[in-house]
Amino acid sequence: DADVTQTPRNRITKTGKRIMLECSQTKGHDRMYWYRQDPGLGLRLIYYSFDVKDINKGEISDGYSVSRQAQAKFSLSLESAIPNQTALYFCATSDIGWSTDTQYFGPGTRLTVL
């Protein structure tokens, strides 16, 4: 987990606030992902990026935006937070080529929107 870091680890905010979650990696991977985890729903993909110039929407991108500032950094923003965005958020990375399927996850950010 130390190769993929997320800040903050915990955040409590109010409805309507703008929130940014940050992810950094030292693995040198080109591919980065943002997921949210909700009990009983598993992990759902929000956005993913296969390189610095590539951004793609995932399964549940509405209400979220991302920025890939560099190969090592991928941030997730909630423009106007709402309570049903309360969840555990994970960043992940993967390499390209034959090992692209193995993803490396950060420790997660627990976000609570009041």
Add this chain to the structure above:
Amino acid sequence: AQSVAQPEDQVNVAEGNPLTVKCTYSVSGNPYLFWYVQYPNRGLQFLLKYITGDNLVKGSYGFEAEFNKSQTSFHLKKPSALVSDSALYFCAVRDRDDKIIFGKGTRLHILP
């Protein structure tokens, strides 16, 4: 679309007994299948994957998974469970555009 299903929300096994966590898949073409584990307050960790070759895949921490094409299953197994195996387990499949699609997860409780 590619998908996986984990039919059990929770599995309870006594320590020392064999364990099985079930996963079935639905894919077009050859499936690329994975198992990940999540310990409390941690991110997911890769356990093993099936791409091609032997139907029995060995992974980390003594886990293995059996790919069964006729039953479209990829069950996770371990011959002798440890209390430390208690965690949340996710089956996953690679989608057509290289995304990984995760199942809903199965919580494994190993009883001392």
